[in-house]
Amino acid sequence: MLVKWIRCTVVDRRGFERGQRKWAGLLGEQGFRGQSGGWSRGQPEVAHVFAFWESRVFYDSFMARGHDRLAAAQSGMYKDMRVKLFDHRFDVKTGFEPDFTDADVLRVAHSRVHEDRVDHFALMQRQVWNPAMSGSPGMLRGVFGEAPGHEFLVLSMWQSSAERGKYRPEGVARLAARAETDRDVESLTGDVVQLEPSWTV
Template sequence: MLVKWIRCTVTDPRGFERGQRKWAGLLGEPGFRGQGGGWSRGRPGVAHVFAFWESRPFYDSFMARSHDRLAAGQSGTYKDIQVKLFEHRFDVKTGFEPRFTDADVVRLAHCRVHADRVEHFALQQAKVWNPAMAGSPGMLRGVFGEAPGHEFLVLSMWQSAAERGKYRPERVERLSVRAQTDADVAALAGDVVQLEPSWTV
């Protein structure tokens, strides 16, 4: 499965939201699995969108055919767009499905990992972080993806921001030490996204 992450700074929120609803045109595209997104809770005006495709060939075919027509609806409503593609490596918890209807927030962590620490980082994600997140109340499901250049994306879906808040900083710090995260990670950026139901496809 291919995970597409889009982040942009929105300059015309109403126009952007109108355009976002037009992405309903993705339904019926071969290989399309689902899309959702919303607003950053910490950075005003920043929008995140997550799309899921069965494979890279299906995605490439869509980009060549229908993408530009759908994207035209949002032209001029944002700036500073960043688009990244990640290959699904494993699920966080089990049985990941790209569904957004039962989730309230998505937590994302974007990591750039030192080249010689990639396997260690992935192993710790599976052995230390996954069980901790899976055992957190309100955590529904998640996905761990990898991109060329030793980049990783960890997405987790939560029932509510309050539940995510129970995943306390001191606990995260303890897990970080255990997983030797500081030795693995060259750069880390995270965000919490308040999902907008009307953006779900």
């Protein structure tokens, strides 16, 4: 599975949201699995969108044919767009499906990892972070993806922001020390995204 992550700064919020609903046109595209997104909790003008495709072949076919027609509805509505593609490596928790109906918050973590620590980083995700996240109240499911250049995405879906808050305090520092995250990671950025149900396709 291919995971597409789009992050942009919105200059016309109402127009952007109107255009976002046009992406319902993705339904019926061969290989399309789902899409949704929402607004950053920390930076209200920042939007995140996540799309899921069965494979790069289906995604490339759509980009060559139908993408520009759908994207035209949001022309001029945003700036500083960043697009990243990640190959699914494994699930966080079990049985990941791009189903957003029961989630209201997404947590996204983007890491650039030292080349000689890539295998260790992935192992720690499986052995340390996944069990901790899976055992957290309100955590539904997630995906761990990899992009060229030793970049990784951890995308997790949560039932509510209150539940996600229980995962944070002292536990994260303890887990990071156990996983030797400081030794693995060159840079780490993240965000908490409030899902907009009307963006779900």
